[in-house]
Amino acid sequence: MNTTEQVVGVDDLTVSYRTGSGANARQVDVLKNVSVSLERGRVLGLVGESGSGKSTLAGALLGSLRSTSFISGGTVSVAGNDVFALGSAELRRFRINEVAMVPQNAGNALTPTMKIREQIAESLHGLRGDKRAQRERAEELLRLVRLPNPRAALDRYPHQFSGGQQQRIGIAIALASDPTVLVLDEPTTGLDVVTQAAILDLLLDLQRSRSMSMVIVSHDLGVIDKMCSDVAVLRMGEIVEFGGVRQVLGSPGHPYTRGLIASVPRIDRPGIPPSLDHQALDADAEWVQSDEVTLRVAPVDAPVVLSVRDLSVDYRRRPVAGTGPTVQGVSFDVAAGEIVALVGESGSGKSTIATTIAGLQRPAAGSITLAGAGAAAGAGRRAAGAGGGAGSAARGGGAPLAATVARRSKAERQAVQLIFQNADTSLNPRKSVEAAIQRPIDLFKVRGASVAGALSDVELPGSYSERLPGQLSGGERQRVGIARAISAQPQLVLADEIVSALDVSVQSSILRLVDTLATSKQIGFLFITHDLAVVRAIADRVIVLYLGRIVEEGTVEQIFANVSHPYTRLLLDAVIELGDEHSDTLEKVADEVPLAPPEHGCPFASRCPIVRDVCLTVTPPDLAVSETHHITCHATLPELIHEPAFVAA
Amino acid sequence: MTLLIARRVALSVVTVLLATVLVFTAIQLLPGDAATQILGQNATPDAVATLRGQLGLDQPAIARFFSWLGGALHGDFGTSLVSHQSVGAEVGRALVNTSLLAVITIVVGITLALVLGMVAGLLRDKWPDVAISTIALVGMSVPEFVVATVLVLLFSITIPFFPAVVVAGQNATIAELLPSVTLPAVALIFVLSAYIIRMMRTSVIDVSDSEFVRTAVLKGNSLGRIVFKHILPSAMLPTLNVIAMNVAWLVGGVVVVESIFNYPGIGTLMIQSVQTRDLPVILLITVLSAVVFVVCNLLADLISIALNPRLRHSRSAR
Numbered sequence: 001m002n003t004t005e006q007v008v009g010v011d012d013l014t015v016s017y018r019t020g021s022g023a024n025a026r027q028v029d030v031l032k033n034v035s036v037s038l039e040r041g042r043v044l045g046l047v048g049e050s051g052s053g054k055s056t057l058a059g060a061l062l063g064s065l066r067s068t069s070f071i072s073g074g075t076v077s078v079a080g081n082d083v084f085a086l087g088s089a090e091l092r093r094f095r096i097n098e099v100a101m102v103p104q105n106a107g108n109a110l111t112p113t114m115k116i117r118e119q120i121a122e123s124l125h126g127l128r129g130d131k132r133a134q135r136e137r138a139e140e141l142l143r144l145v146r147l148p149n150p151r152a153a154l155d156r157y158p159h160q161f162s163g164g165q166q167q168r169i170g171i172a173i174a175l176a177s178d179p180t181v182l183v184l185d186e187p188t189t190g191l192d193v194v195t196q197a198a199i200l201d202l203l204l205d206l207q208r209s210r211s212m213s214m215v216i217v218s219h220d221l222g223v224i225d226k227m228c229s230d231v232a233v234l235r236m237g238e239i240v241e242f243g244g245v246r247q248v249l250g251s252p253g254h255p256y257t258r259g260l261i262a263s264v265p266r267i268d269r270p271g272i273p274p275s276l277d278h279q280a281l282d283a284d285a286e287w288v289q290s291d292e293v294t295l296r297v298a299p300v301d302a303p304v305v306l307s308v309r310d311l312s313v314d315y316r317r318r319p320v321a322g323t324g325p326t327v328q329g330v331s332f333d334v335a336a337g338e339i340v341a342l343v344g345e346s347g348s349g350k351s352t353i354a355t356t357i358a359g360l361q362r363p364a365a366g367s368i369t370l371a372g373a374g375a376a377a378g379a380g381r382r383a384a385g386a387g388g389g390a391g392s393a394a395r396g397g398g399a400p401l402a403a404t405v406a407r408r409s410k411a412e413r414q415a416v417q418l419i420f421q422n423a424d425t426s427l428n429p430r431k432s433v434e435a436a437i438q439r440p441i442d443l444f445k446v447r448g449a450s451v452a453g454a455l456s457d458v459e460l461p462g463s464y465s466e467r468l469p470g471q472l473s474g475g476e477r478q479r480v481g482i483a484r485a486i487s488a489q490p491q492l493v494l495a496d497e498i499v500s501a502l503d504v505s506v507q508s509s510i511l512r513l514v515d516t517l518a519t520s521k522q523i524g525f526l527f528i529t530h531d532l533a534v535v536r537a538i539a540d541r542v543i544v545l546y547l548g549r550i551v552e553e554g555t556v557e558q559i560f561a562n563v564s565h566p567y568t569r570l571l572l573d574a575v576i577e578l579g580d581e582h583s584d585t586l587e588k589v590a591d592e593v594p595l596a597p598p599e600h601g602c603p604f605a606s607r608c609p610i611v612r613d614v615c616l617t618v619t620p621p622d623l624a625v626s627e628t629h630h631i632t633c634h635a636t637l638p639e640l641i642h643e644p645a646f647v648a649a
Numbered sequence: 650m651t652l653l654i655a656r657r658v659a660l661s662v663v664t665v666l667l668a669t670v671l672v673f674t675a676i677q678l679l680p681g682d683a684a685t686q687i688l689g690q691n692a693t694p695d696a697v698a699t700l701r702g703q704l705g706l707d708q709p710a711i712a713r714f715f716s717w718l719g720g721a722l723h724g725d726f727g728t729s730l731v732s733h734q735s736v737g738a739e740v741g742r743a744l745v746n747t748s749l750l751a752v753i754t755i756v757v758g759i760t761l762a763l764v765l766g767m768v769a770g771l772l773r774d775k776w777p778d779v780a781i782s783t784i785a786l787v788g789m790s791v792p793e794f795v796v797a798t799v800l801v802l803l804f805s806i807t808i809p810f811f812p813a814v815v816v817a818g819q820n821a822t823i824a825e826l827l828p829s830v831t832l833p834a835v836a837l838i839f840v841l842s843a844y845i846i847r848m849m850r851t852s853v854i855d856v857s858d859s860e861f862v863r864t865a866v867l868k869g870n871s872l873g874r875i876v877f878k879h880i881l882p883s884a885m886l887p888t889l890n891v892i893a894m895n896v897a898w899l900v901g902g903v904v905v906v907e908s909i910f911n912y913p914g915i916g917t918l919m920i921q922s923v924q925t926r927d928l929p930v931i932l933l934i935t936v937l938s939a940v941v942f943v944v945c946n947l948l949a950d951l952i953s954i955a956l957n958p959r960l961r962h963s964r965s966a967r
């Protein structure tokens with residue numbers, strides 16, 4: 001077989017849909033004159049911001065468009081087939097034999113009412129009718145993608161697996177038909193870093209051993225850099241740059257590519273990166289993005305606004321043998337104007353802690369104390385019950401907050417505000433921006449606050465007050481969410497994954513906004529995220545959480561320096577960044593978090609590379625690296641030293 | 650899960666009991682009782698009092714309710730105050746006739762509705778969908794008595810093909826009734842299927858747009874497999890509750906439609922009994938209606954559990 005044989009050829013492809021009716025009818029191009037090609041055994045990356053047409057192009061390779069879209073020019077050829085010229089029977093044969101797709105979010109792509117075995121067997125066309133052979137092959141495929149307990153998995157349904165496991169199953173199904181070209185749409189978006197690293201390593205292994213051709217869609221430049229040999233950069237339906245991955249990402253020729261690369265936050269570089277300036281780019285094709293970062297300055301000697309002591313939360317209705325409560329023994333402070341990041345994988349209890357502080361979840365033990373005005377109002381009411389030693393850290397002389405919102409005073413509720421990940425689901429789609437922001441102002445009778453003021457605080461034009469959430473972009477909606485929270489003039493804002501769903505360039509503009517607001521309004525932020533690069537950019541201090549227990553706490557420099565808890569180190573190693581060597585695969589650690597924390601000992605013991613006997617039975621001690629840097633571990637300091645994640649500039 | 654089912658069954662028994670109490674009370678609140686209805690306007694108070702004593706109506710209401718309940722638990726539902734026959738036998742005969750109508754309506758109606766809803770959903774916006782959706786919309790907006798009346802007029806006057814009004818009395822045999830079932834059944838099916846068609850269409854469309862159906866298509870599956878393995882089980886789930894609600898509605902719809910066609914079933918008997926204040930008959934019919942209602946909902950829940958792996962296997966099984 002010729003090694004330079006072309007397996008994918010997209011030639012001058014334009015995909016459009018019609019919108020409006022009558023005189024307003026017009027044709028919108030989702031893809032405009034797109035041409036890319038891929039040789040056998042190579043990996044093509046499609047990168048660009050959301051809405052740039054990546055998924056459309058990926059679908060076109062399988063002859064699939066949205067029902068309202070159509071081809072208005074060009075051809076797609078895959079493995080020698082002119083895809084859009086195929087009749088329906090030929091198209092089916094083409095999909096069976098030549099291509100397979102791992103869709104974005106495998107959880108939604110598995111049929112909920114069918115067993116995993118059946119869903120794999122559908123793609124085992126060679127073994128049609130032979131139930132036993134199908135079973136064996138299906139089990140083999142699940143083992144190949146390293147799904148734990150593959151035999152038992154065959155007879156389960158999709159909802160019985162975690163997100164990472166569903167993704168593996170999606171890949172196993174795609175591999176079942178042994179495709180010439182494998183198309184993966186955002187294969188690891190939404191997964192935790194460690195799971196992501198494990199799945200990408202797995203895909204690279206498979207690709208190399210089978211010399212499969214792959215097309216990977218991603219908005220993550222690090223992932224593209226690690227996985228691909230070629231890359232096409234899309235912007236608003238057009239390819240702005242196409243070539244070898246080292247060349248395009250190493251020395252980008254197009255200003256858009258350069259701007260995109262500059263807006264990615266990195267764990268090896270402090271500061272909030274600049275955002276892409278689309279207007280400047282549209283006005284001047286030769287425009288050069290500055291790569292100046294915004295450096296965050298931590299407040300000095302600021303008063304504490306929130307102090308959490310020995311917080312435990314237990315979701316279990318009755319004790320389950322061998323497991324402990326979901327969150328246990330969590331203590332930390334947040335000072336005025338300080339941004340404290342709470343990091344950990346999904347299920348580590350980040351949101352549980354935030355909702356408990358907000359009074360939406362009842363703690364099993366511990367105290368939450370708020371300083372200043374909010375607590376003063378509460379102090380009189382519960383003067384007798386206050387004064388437990390725990391609250392002493394709050395210098396404002398605050399009293400512990402009541403466990404549920406219903407029992408908190410208005411001032412206390414005003415002082416703590418929440419912002420959620422999905423601004424689109426937390427804003428009422430039928431209420432205007434003005435109504436959303438006005439509500440807390442009226443509710444708490446905030447003096448000196450106005451919708452116009454809040455909008456200008458979040459850098460949105462005043463005219464936006466008339467709009468409905470549906471008329472806003474993702475970044476704008478998140479700004480409205482922030483405006484609503486700060487219009488209550490809180491002391492503390494709990495921000496739960498507020499930038500996770502945004503494109504990098506929008507993400508950095510929101511990060512700059514949070515930085516400004518924290519400093520200018522002296523609001524303490526508890527900033528929840530699973531993204532370490534975001535932590536590096538925005539946080540003053542960092543709390544690393546694993547299975548609901550704090551494993552490490554320190555200033556942002558200390559967390560990213562060379563002494564770390566083994567779990568923090570695993571997280572740091574798993575991060576994939578643009579320009580890394582990508583040579584060393586992650587040490588083979590279990591990449592799945594256990595379902596529940598153990599009853600005794602260290603929560604990380606089941607995955608720790610330097611675990612010892614004592615870790616299984618005794619709660620690890622607090623190891624003070626310095627006054628501000630604490631690690632909870634049985635190991636000795638020298639054992640926790642490693643290569644720093646970045647070299648100081 | 651066994652616990653869940655046991656709880657649902659217990660709840661159902663309570664529902665049936667409450668329905669009986671409610672109807673019993675409602676009848677007490679109506680002006681007049683069986684004695685005044687039987688003897689008519691001009692009866693002397695003495696005659697009424699004597700008849701009351703014979704019928705046991707002079708007992709306090711609570712005592713009568715519990716004596717009825719005690720008998721009912723042993724399968725003795727008393728004797729009709731009007732015909733003096735055993736209520737069980739009288740209602741039983743009507744029940745057989747109504748069951749004939751109901752079974753035909755349910756089997757034909759649901760099958761038809763599911764197939765039409767599915768076809769409309771799969772061929773969204775094409776002419777079969779437009780036709781089916783329009784008919785369903787008419788069925789939803791026109792009440793059953795209008796449909797029934799139109800059918801009576803149409804068939805008794807314009808095309809006297811089916812017997813429009815049943816002449817056979819309460820004691821007609823099934824063979825005698827069979828031709829007369831057609832028109833009442835058509836009227837009921839028309840109204841019954843409308844909501845089911847709409848729901849089925851909507852949920853087939855929703856499921857067809859889902860990511861997992863797209864994936865099934867991209868795997869190169871045949872159309873039959875995509876429809877029957879990937880779309881239908883998920884599309885059936887929300888439809889089931891609508892089916893249960895409509896079958897339960899049938900209990901009320903039957904009363905109206907039967908009386909328009911003079912069909913000798915439970916509905917007609919019910920209306921007669923209300924007119925004569927024949928409490929034991931009314932009570933038994935109430936119990937039966939409540940049982941049907943409750944069983945429908947119970948069945949819908951059980952089928953959902955069978956169709957939906959999420960309900961069968963808890964998340965913790967991971």
Ligand SMILES: Nc1ncnc2c1ncn2[C@@H]1O[C@H](COP(=O)(O)OP(=O)(O)O)[C@@H](O)[C@H]1O
Pocket residue numbers: 016017030048049050051052053054055056057066067068069
């Ligand atoms: N048939 C269609 N009707 C309306 N909008 C469409 C249609 N097809 C694509 N789009 C729009 O085109 C843009 C590109 O979509 P997509 O390929 O999903 O981008 P990406 O995967 O890069 O996020 C999006 O804004 C999408 O909403």
Ligand code: SF4
Pocket residue numbers: 566567602603604605606608609610611612615620632633634635
């Ligand atoms: S306490 Fe033990 S198991 Fe836990 S991180 Fe330290 S060495 Fe590893």
Ligand SMILES: [Mg+2]
Pocket residue numbers: 054055104
């Ligand atoms: Mg996409």
